Amino acid sequence: xxxxxxxxxxxxxxxxxxxxxxxxxxxxxxxxEIKPAQAKKIVSSKITGKVTLNNYFKGxxxxxxxxxxxxxxxxxxxxxxxxQAAQELITNLLPYSGNSIRIGxxxxxxxxxxxxxxxxxxxxxxxxxxxxxxxxxxxSSVSKGSILGDKTRMERLSQQTNCFIRPSPSGGILGxxxxxxxxxxxxxxxxxxxxxxxxxxxxxxxxxxxxxxxDFFLLVLIAGAGDExxxxxxxxIELADAILINKADGDNxxxxxxxxxxxxxxxxxxRPATKGWLSKVLTASALTxxxxxxxxxxxxxxxxxxxxxxxxYKKRKNQALEWTYRLFEDGIKDFIYNDEEIKTKLAEYKKLxxxxxxxxxxxxxxxxDIFKSKIK
Ligand SMILES: Nc1nc2c(ncn2[C@@H]2O[C@H](COP(=O)(O)OP(=O)(O)OP(=O)(O)O)[C@@H](O)[C@H]2O)c(=O)[nH]1
Ligand SMILES: [Mg+2]
Numbered sequence: 001x002x003x004x005x006x007x008x009x010x011x012x013x014x015x016x017x018x019x020x021x022x023x024x025x026x027x028x029x030x031x032x033e034i035k036p037a038q039a040k041k042i043v044s045s046k047i048t049g050k051v052t053l054n055n056y057f058k059g060x061x062x063x064x065x066x067x068x069x070x071x072x073x074x075x076x077x078x079x080x081x082x083x084q085a086a087q088e089l090i091t092n093l094l095p096y097s098g099n100s101i102r103i104g105x106x107x108x109x110x111x112x113x114x115x116x117x118x119x120x121x122x123x124x125x126x127x128x129x130x131x132x133x134x135x136x137x138x139x140s141s142v143s144k145g146s147i148l149g150d151k152t153r154m155e156r157l158s159q160q161t162n163c164f165i166r167p168s169p170s171g172g173i174l175g176x177x178x179x180x181x182x183x184x185x186x187x188x189x190x191x192x193x194x195x196x197x198x199x200x201x202x203x204x205x206x207x208x209x210x211x212x213x214x215d216f217f218l219l220v221l222i223a224g225a226g227d228e229x230x231x232x233x234x235x236x237i238e239l240a241d242a243i244l245i246n247k248a249d250g251d252n253x254x255x256x257x258x259x260x261x262x263x264x265x266x267x268x269x270x271r272p273a274t275k276g277w278l279s280k281v282l283t284a285s286a287l288t289x290x291x292x293x294x295x296x297x298x299x300x301x302x303x304x305x306x307x308x309x310x311x312x313y314k315k316r317k318n319q320a321l322e323w324t325y326r327l328f329e330d331g332i333k334d335f336i337y338n339d340e341e342i343k344t345k346l347a348e349y350k351k352l353x354x355x356x357x358x359x360x361x362x363x364x365x366x367x368x369d370i371f372k373s374k375i376k
Contacts, residue, residue, distance in 0.1 A: 053085055057092050063192045068164065075183045076169040078176075090183050096190035098316070101303055104210040106200040106236065107220030112246040113199050116220060116286035118154040121163055123292050124195055130162045132193035136181050136210050137168035137201030164193060168201060178209045179330065182323055185213065211239045212322055215312060216302055217273060219243045223252060223259035237266070241273050241280075241302060244295060248283035256283045276309040277302060336371060345370055 059067025248256035284291025
């Protein structure tokens with residue numbers, strides 16, 4: 001079957017879910033504009049068993065959850081054969097993606113990110129949205145990230161048909177995890193999920209990585225702990241479009257309100273994370289749900305303001321460009337470390353450098369020359 005001739009052909013809107021209540025124009029693809037030539041014909045090569053790429057494509061755009069999960073497994077696979085198939089699938093799904101708001105959620109361990117996702121997710125589903133929950137955890141070396149534990153913690157959310165929860169891909173290096181997560185976003189969007197929530201796990205680099213793939217970045221803090229205690233650097237605060245003081249319930253409510261005032265004063269002097277948007281601070285309780293509707297209306301307001309001033313799409317276009325560079329650089333590294341001659345030479349020069357028989361600069365130059373001679 002030629003999928004370009006069937007009902008899944010280039011009309012993004014035709015396959016979009018009806019329960020998308022967003023008053024947002026449909027963004028076609030990563031950068032906005034989608035040219036018909038971009039939707040290439042998919043070969044019907046078999047990927048796993050009897051499932052062809054065509055099946056994957058159709059299943060995803062029809063919102064078939066089983067196929068969606070399999071498509072993400074394909075995207076996350078480290079095998080070369082799967083990688084090529086995944087790239088082809090992603091290219092075809094791109095025109096169906098983009099119609100969403102991507103929200104990154106960061107904060108210190110235990111600040112209540114997962115609980116917030118559960119409460120916010122349920123609230124959004126009630127409003128008719130379709131919510132995908134992903135996580136980025138560069139430290140998850142085994143196949144299941146810690147969100148798996150969260151899946152049981154997000155018990156009510158995971159039972160919803162309009163919710164899809166996916167643990168962090170394993171990948172060892174952050175680059176791998178980030179590529180896979182970026183592509184997973186595309187797949188989820190193509191399947192009709194219009195709200196993507198991404199929780200960062202661990203501290204450090206993952207915040208910057210998640211920032212580079214979302215429209216809105218939320219920092220979750222709790223009152224009472226000083227900045228040092230919370231392990232929050234000024235740099236992370238500068239990345240946030242909003243700060244949520246969570247656990248504003250019981251005895252903690254008054255303290256949370258005071259923390260809100262302090263942070264509101266502080267963010268006023270920081271460079272805005274998104275041009276034309278002054279970062280906001282609010283209090284909420286993920287446990288009781290108080291403040292959650294306000295959080296959502298803040299995010300909607302952000303989206304309206306940034307669409308109006310052009311920053312929303314500008315950011316996505318810049319992110320698409322960043323993604324392009326990352327893929328390009330990953331490809332180069334892949335080429336280098338899979339080339340037999342380079343591998344042998346690398347091992348050779350490693351010994352020479354370790355034995356101090358050659359200077360690192362000289363060794364690097366020789367290796368670079370070998371690489372350059374290969375691409376001529
Ligand atoms: N009182 C109160 N407790 C909360 C609230 N939100 C979360 N908690 C509790 O705080 C603990 C940690 O919550 P999680 O949602 O797992 O926090 P997290 O930030 O996802 O933690 P990690 O994923 O381990 O970094 C749990 O015991 C929650 O029940 C809240 O709004 N109020
Ligand atoms: Mg968590």
